[in-house]
Amino acid sequence: MKKILAILLPVIVLVVLGGGGSLLLNSLKPPVERAEEQPRGLSVFAEAAEATSLELKVNAQGEVRPKRQIVVAPQISGRVSFVSPDFVDGGFIRQGQVLVRLESADYELAVVRAKSGVASAQQRLARERAEAELALQDIEELGIEDTSPLARREPQLAEAEASLDSAKAQLADAQLALNRTAVTAPFSGRVRERTADLGQFVSPGQSLGTIFATDVVEVSLPLSDEELGRTGLPLAFQESEQQRGPKVVFSASVAGEPREWVGRVKRTSAAINPQTRLINVIAELDDPYGAGSDNGVPMAPGLFVNAAIDGRSVDSVVKIPRSALRGVDQVFIGDGPAGELHIRTVDVVYSTEDGAYVRSGVAPGELAIISPIQAAFDGMKIQVVERMPDGSLEPRTPRTTSMSSDSEEGSAQVASEGEGAPQ
Structure with a gap:
């Protein structure tokens, strides 16, 4: 028994001393500060709105047609005795040129x-x-x-x-x-088609062919009421020295290459189309085969062209990214310092792929959110990151932390602060 006590007593003493020392050290250790990060909102991209002025554009399409085109026909009957070599499909003709001559013996008698x-x-x-x-x-x-x-x-x-x-x-x-007996051209132009030939007997009014003038071509451009308002044209417009029509840039692909021609709006049609409820704006191009051509390429009749019409100028508007526009008239604004989302209703003047222009609802410098957001609501917590014009990213929402104990957990929280930020 004495031998057993002699062996166990030192072990018991060591256990008691070890446990007591451990408890004493833990009680004397100062509490470790713990960094607790506040709940973070959704990280979103935003771009700054900017004040600008706007030159409105109206896009339309139409077919080129000659301003003057007639059917060549004789006023008397007779047999064709002469046909001008220029009176062929695509031929160029001059004013006063004899196109067709009929046999004249009977008329001379x-x-x-x-x-x-x-x-x-x-x-x-x-x-x-x-x-x-x-x-x-x-x-x-x-x-x-x-x-x-x-x-x-x-x-x-x-x-x-x-x-x-x-x-x-x-x-x-x-x-x-x-x-x-001599059928002459009333104007200079080109031949669209010829329907009579040498030796053929023709009657008064019978078609010999079709010619058109090359001094002016025109394009009828159908516009809606809203588009007409964007151009600033009245419903009954006729160009004059005091009121010039807006510039029109025509474009089309010719022989596989893009071409452009510059004309002007000359007038509007007399009435609104009852079927489409559109009104036609008539634009003209002078000398399409000469000075008005694009490096020698004419805007020929029959060509289908796109037309960009210069509209009216609008001052004091704010430009936001087109992707920031939600639906018809809503924009999400990011309050960077507060880390909140605000829903605004805006008055959209015009929008293109380059941006949307609003008259009210957004102030210059405010951050318009361009990231997609599900179930957004006013006051929603977010982390705003501004995309700069050069493509760089700048965070606009500061990160706040509060201190608490637990050293290991605090270290883990600080290490995870960078997770979830937009790239």
């Missing part, structure tokens, strides 16, 4: 007959004048004072004068018909 009729009428008139003078002499010699017009041969003289006028009219008509 008609002129000869008419001239003969004039000569006969002139001879008859001369005879009647001589006879009228003789009748007046006889009346004077006989001393007759009260004579009838018939005795003075006045009706016969009037008839002879009328016959001469009729003969001259027939001569003019025959000469006119002879002149009309």
Whole structure:
């Protein structure tokens, strides 16, 4: 028994001393401060709104058509005896150029007959004048004072004068018909198509082909009422020296290359289209085959073009990113220092891929949130990171911490502060 006690007593003493020392050390250890991070909101990107002015644009599409286009047709009948080599599809023609000539033999004979009729009428008139003078002499010699017009041969003289006028009219008509055997171009331009050829017999009014003028082409651009208001044009607009039409930039792909032409709005159509409820704005381009061409490439009739119309100017607007616009008229604004989201209703003036322009609801310098947010509400806690114009990122919401005990947990919290920030 004494041997057992001799062995256990030192062990018991060591255990008691060790446990007591451990408790004493723990009681004397100062408490460790613990860093507790406040609950963090959703990290979002935002861009600053900026004050600017706006030049409105209206985009439309339309088909190019010549301002003047006619069907070439003869005013008389006859067989085609000549066709100009320029009177072909795509040919260039000049004003006054003979396009088609008809056989003129019959009309030349008609002129000869008419001239003969004039000569006969002139001879008859001369005879009647001589006879009228003789009748007046006889009346004077006989001393007759009260004579009838018939005795003075006045009706016969009037008839002879009328016959001469009729003969001259027939001569003019025959000469006119002879002149009309040559069908000439009333203006300079190009030939769209030709429908008659050498040797063909044609009737008055029959189509010989179609030509159009190349001095001006026009494009009819359908606009809605809102788009018309953006251009600043009245409903009944006609360009004048005092009121010039807005500039229009036409664009299209020709032979696989993009081309541009610059014209102007000249007028609006007389009425609103009852089917589409749109109004047509007529834009024109001068000299499309010359000075108005794009490096020699004309804006040819039949080409389908896009048109960008210069609209009115709007001052004192605020530009925000297009992706910041939520729905029709809402924007999420990030309050960086407070770390809160605010929902604003804005008055949108115009929006493009480059940005949205608002008249009210957002002040210059405020941060418009561009990140997608699910179930957003006013006052929602967020972490705002501003995207700068050069692409760099700047955090705008400060991070706050409170101190508590537990050294190991505090170290873990501090180490996790960088998690969840937007990249």
